[in-house]
Amino acid sequence: MKRPLKRSNAPIFWALFGAGGMLSALFGPMLVFITGLAIPLGLLLPADTLSYPRVLAFVQHWIGKGFVFAVIALFLWHAAHRIFHSLHDIGIHAGVGAKLVCYGLALVGTVIAGYTLLAIGF
Template identity: 50%
Template sequence: MINQNPKRSDEPIWWGLFGAGGTWFAMITPITILVLGIMGPLGMLDADALSYDRVAGFATNIIGALFVIATIALPMWHAMHRVHHGMHDLKIHTGVAGKIACYGIASIITALSVIFIFMI
């Protein structure tokens, strides 16, 4: 018999953030590392391209601010979802406390990234 009143789950929210974080980490982070971590230090970019004023201008623009926040927050949601389910796979059943701890850490990092951007 089909349950006509199934219990609502919050898993779609966490899976959505997990998927967004994994996609961001797989597609955007390698390019960011290439440009900022390899091309910049090797002098392949214009000297003014990574000046403080230009980077601060990018980070205070709405598109740049969203990019910086997403670069910090989305992979953190992905990682904390993996930690939460990885603990379950390792037979470390923390229940609701583990869920609150994992997603709470991701929430705090997200909030700190937003605060950091608004303080620039």
């Protein structure tokens, strides 16, 4: 007699991990270059590219909000999943508590990012 399959929430976390990993691989180096090197050193872009009025206008548009939210949320979930599975490598046998801390912090960061972006207005 076959036993019924046990439901798992692992695919949800793996999907967020994979999406965050892809986004961080594709956009992470570009974001570091633009915000850390190109604009402060005046390379390729004008010095006022990241001025307050321009960035505010970007995050007040729904496309800008979506991009910023996706980057923050998916980077957080990717980091949470990687940290949770790296605990075993450093000798900590992660249980439910570690899972709650890692994924809970990612959830809190995602909610804070969403609330903050909505509070900025459109």
